Amino acid sequence: MTPRTRGGRTAPAGGAGDAPAAGTPLGRRLTLLLALTCAFAVGNLYFPQALTPLVAADLGVAADTASATVTATQAGYTAGMFLLVPLGDRLAYRPFLVVLLVLTGGGLLAAGCAPTLPLLVAASALVGFTTVAAQVIGPMAAGLVPADRRGAVLGTLLSGSIGGMLLARAFGGTLGEAAGWRAPYLVAAALVLALALVLARALRTTAPAPPGAADRSYPSLLAEAPRLLRAEPDLRRSALQQAAVFGGFSAIWTCLALLLTGPAYGLGAPAVGLLALVGGATMLCTPFAGRLVDRHGPDPVNRVCALGVLLAAAVLAAGVLGGTPGLIALFAGTLMLDIALQAGSVANQARVYALRDDARSRLNTAYMSCAYLGGTLGSWLGTRAYALTGWWGVCALVALLALLPLALTRGRAVPARQPPH
Structure with missing residues (x-):
């Protein structure tokens, strides 16, 4: 096999993208189970966003103080991306995934039983830290399928992640309003622990670790992400772009519950979850975004996405009007923001995964750690x-x-990627 030249560098022959590794054949049922696992893992990051007002009322704290649970979950996830995901290049996937799910279930159980806000924040950080299964499943799946099925499988996993993100807020808001804020945590704990048992039985064998992975020390794995960020300019650019857009996305959804349950609307927590369902259109838009990336390259797509975020911010600002006009603006603005985030993610991941076939997991760790930071x-x-200026701010x-x-994309003309010869 002839080594491939890319950007003046020679990629090793026989890399991760050439042939599937030996292990469990990834049939349709197992693919759907892994997509469901991605949905649960990602959903654990988002259902607490709809519970902030309920937590504040029950624990007797200010709403902006209660939002520390959301921040702690995301901070824990960022730490888990950096400290746990690289272990996927060293440990067997089956026990690694099962242990992660069991720890996540324990964290959710602790959060649902937390008597005070500091303990809830600590449990939320643990949930975020361990719920990184989706970032472990992606590299595993890429090594278990032939090249002509890889895109379809990874697309299915991404659909699971998006579905989990969208449905989680509806799940949290609706169940929280009906049975209290603790109920979503306890139900999620039971579901995740049950999923761990199912996955332990279904994934009986796993893909072997990359050659030489057992010889890598844990410190060397951790050092790889910063090293890749220094060595790969396109990785740095993609990470900064996604961090900025995801930062705006998180700001909107963290504060949206405060706006909808405040005096401008006076709605309940389920309204946040129902509003999130409008983002279901993103599951249809991401394949189209992928085709645009293949045709025009990542930078034009990222440029359009950034303009979409600017337009979404302008539309969302009309949410201060309240009533029907404000709700229409919030529906339209959040839909635009969701589409821009996911389409930009497709563009950035396409660029990142094309950098080095032999280091996709570590590239993903560096990229996603920056994004969630x-x-x-x-x-x-x-x-x-929001505390200082309200929704306008x-x-x-x-x-x-x-x-x-x-x-970061201004003035750059990146040619579309050509298929290999």
Whole structure:
């Protein structure tokens, strides 16, 4: 097999993209089970966003103080991306995934039983830290299928992640309103622990670790992500772009519950979950975005997405009007923001995964750690902006964050990727 030349460098022959590794054949049922696992893992990050007002009322704290649970979950997830996901290059996938799910279930159980906000925040950080299964499943699945099925399988997993993100807020808001904020945590704990048992039986064998992985020490695995960020300019650019857009996304959704349950609307927590369902259109838009990336390259798609975020911020600002006009603006603005986030993610991941076939897991760790660090910072800045200036300030923050992807793509003409010869 002839080594491939890319950007002046020679990629090793026989890399991760050439042939599936030996292990469990990834049939339709197992693919759907893994997609469901991705949905549960990602959903654990988002259902607490709809519970902030309920937590505040029950524990007797201010709403912006209760939003620390959301920030803690995202901060824990960022830490888990950096500290746990690289172990996927060293450990067997089956026990690794099962242990992660069991720990996540324990964290959810602790959160649902937490008597005080500090303990809830600590449990939320644990949930975020361990619910990184989706980022472990992606590289595993890529090694278990032939090249002509890889795109379809990864697309199915991404659909599961998006579905989990969208349905989680509806699940949290509706169940929380009916049975209290603890109920979503306890139900999620039971479902995740049951899924761990099913996955342990279904995934009886796993793909072997990459050659030489057992010889890598844990510190060397952790050091790889910062090293890749230094060595790969396109990785840095993709990470910054996604961190900025995801920061705006997190700011909006962290504060949206405060707006809808406040005096402007006076709605209950389920309204946040129902509003989130409008983002279901993103599951249809991401395949189209992928085709655009193949045809025109990542930068034009990212540029359009950044402009979409700017427009979404302007539309969302009309949410201060309240009533029907405000709700229409919130529906339209959140839909635009969701589509821009997911389409930009497709563009950035396409660029990142094309950098080095032999280091996709570590590239993913570096990229996603930066993205969720941006999301964590966006949640924190959003709550500060809302406390100081209200909804207008949050929308202004989103618009400012959208300027970074525009600046990073300005004037760049990236040719479309050509199929290998």
